[in-house]
Amino acid sequence: MEAVNELEPEPELELEQVLAANQRFYAAFGALSVEQMSTVWLHEDWVQCVHPGWQLLQGWDEVRASWAKIFTGTQRVKLEIGNVSAHLEGEVAWVACTEDVLSSFERGFDQAQLQATNIFVRRGDSWWMVAHHASPLPPAAEPTLQ
Amino acid sequence: MEAVNELEPEPELELEQVLAANQRFYAAFGALSVEQMSTVWLHEDWVQCVHPGWQLLQGWDEVRASWAKIFTGTQRVKLEIGNVSAHLEGEVAWVACTEDVLSSFERGFDQAQLQATNIFVRRGDSWWMVAHHASPLPPAAEPTLQ
Numbered sequence: 001m002e003a004v005n006e007l008e009p010e011p012e013l014e015l016e017q018v019l020a021a022n023q024r025f026y027a028a029f030g031a032l033s034v035e036q037m038s039t040v041w042l043h044e045d046w047v048q049c050v051h052p053g054w055q056l057l058q059g060w061d062e063v064r065a066s067w068a069k070i071f072t073g074t075q076r077v078k079l080e081i082g083n084v085s086a087h088l089e090g091e092v093a094w095v096a097c098t099e100d101v102l103s104s105f106e107r108g109f110d111q112a113q114l115q116a117t118n119i120f121v122r123r124g125d126s127w128w129m130v131a132h133h134a135s136p137l138p139p140a141a142e143p144t145l146q
Numbered sequence: 147m148e149a150v151n152e153l154e155p156e157p158e159l160e161l162e163q164v165l166a167a168n169q170r171f172y173a174a175f176g177a178l179s180v181e182q183m184s185t186v187w188l189h190e191d192w193v194q195c196v197h198p199g200w201q202l203l204q205g206w207d208e209v210r211a212s213w214a215k216i217f218t219g220t221q222r223v224k225l226e227i228g229n230v231s232a233h234l235e236g237e238v239a240w241v242a243c244t245e246d247v248l249s250s251f252e253r254g255f256d257q258a259q260l261q262a263t264n265i266f267v268r269r270g271d272s273w274w275m276v277a278h279h280a281s282p283l284p285p286a287a288e289p290t291l292q
Contacts, residue, residue, distance in 0.1 A: 046233050048242055050261050053284050056242055058231065085204065087192050087276075089267055092238035094277060096194050096202055115196050117263055117279045121235055130233075131240060133263045135281030138199050 011088055018086050018093040018120050021127040025118065026099075030079045032071040034064060042121065042128035050133040052114055063132075078102040091122045099134060113137040157234055160268075164232050164239040167266050167273040172245075176225045178217040180210060188267065188274035196279040198260055209278075224248040237268045245280060259283040 021040065028036030041047060045059040049066060057063050080100040087094055099114040119131035167186065174182030187193060191205040195212060203209050226246040233240055245260040265277035 046231075048231075048263075050242075050263065050281065053282065055283065056229070056244075056261055058242075083202065085192075085194075089238050090236050092235050094265060096196075096204075096277075098202075115202055115279075117194075117196065117277065119240060119263075119265070131242075131263065133261075133279050133281070135196065135279070136199065137201065 014122075015086055015088050015093070018088065018095065018127050019084065021120050021129065022084070022086070022095045022097070022118055023081075025129055025132070026079055026081055029067075030077055032074055032077060034068050034071060037067045038064065040129050042123070042130050044130070047130045048133075049131070050135070052112065052135050074103050074105060076104045092119065093122075093127065094119045098137065113140070161232055161234050161239070164234065164241065164266050164273050165230065167275065168230070168232070168241045168243070168264055169227075171264065171275055171278070172225055172227050175213075176223055178220055178223060180214050180217060183213045184210065186275050188269070188276050190276070193276045194279075195277070196281070198258065198280050198282055220249050220251060222250045238265065239268075239273065240265045244283065259286070 024036070025040045028040055041060060041063060043060040047058070047060055047063055049057045049063045051057075051066060051070070054066070057066050078101075082098045082100070084095060084097040095116075095118045097116050097118070099112075099116055101112045101114060103110045103112075113136070114134045115137050116132065116134040118129060120127045121130050170182070171186045174186055187206060187209060189206040193204070193206055193209055195203040195209045197203075197212060197216070200212070203212050224247075228244045228246070230241060230243040241264045243262050243264070245258075245262055247258045247260060249256045259282070260280045261283050262278065262280040264275060266273045267276050
């Protein structure tokens with residue numbers, strides 16, 4: 001195994017920037033803002049997104065349209081992000097985290113516990129989201145009766 | 147945008163090798179073989195796996211144990227992989243594909259349509275799986291009545 005990270009001057013700083021990009025993604029989600037999403041994602045035809053229970057979306061146009069559709073139907077969203085872990089590999093990094101999503105609509109609420117895999121690439125000094133895959137977690141374990 | 151792939155001598159050959167690694171992963175799955183899985187995954191404590199409806203697994207020990215558990219309970223599995231797309235970014239690549247999984251157990255069958263995101267890294271001349279995230283796709287669209 002080669003120590004790939006030795007090529008990077010400051011991998012810890014890089015990881016901080018990746019985690020900051022991940023936070024910007026969830027800030028855009030929480031703000032229901034397509035404009036903010038647009039500053040987080042790389043605008044390429046090969047970026048990809050899997051929303052829970054959706055088909056794969058490919059390319060920024062499809063990804064952008066999906067967020068616009070989700071945000072249009074949502075009045076408010078409250079997000080809690082947990083169990084964040086990140087791995088850096090040169091110019092690419094990916095983050096695993098849980099999403100606790102409480103959404104309110106005109107006619108009610110929806111709550112979802114999701115597991116996400118988010119991939120980022122570096123261009124110059126900036127990290128950009130290039131893939132998001134979120135899917136339902138199993139129900140929380142019942143407390144044991146002891 | 148910098149042309150990252152120009153750093154690679156033969157990106158098309160690299161992509162072929164990534165797709166071959168992806169095929170070896172599904173061959174191991176189809177063969178219900180932990181030994182084959184072991185030759186596909188990088189044995190590091192940061193690799194990660196999300197099976198449909200499972201919590202995130204981290205590290206090769208957990209990932210290996212999960213495949214062993216799945217394979218032990220399964221008599222046969224028939225896999226059809228579709229809509230494969232891959233993207234290469236230096237020493238990292240990821241593959242999106244659909245999985246049509248027909249599993250037979252002692253007491254019945256299960257069929258699942260899944261969307262997968264598979265991440266690979268290069269070490270020397272070889273590509274290794276470092277992340278797998280699979281989750282349920284929506285039911286196939288009803289044929290239109292026209």
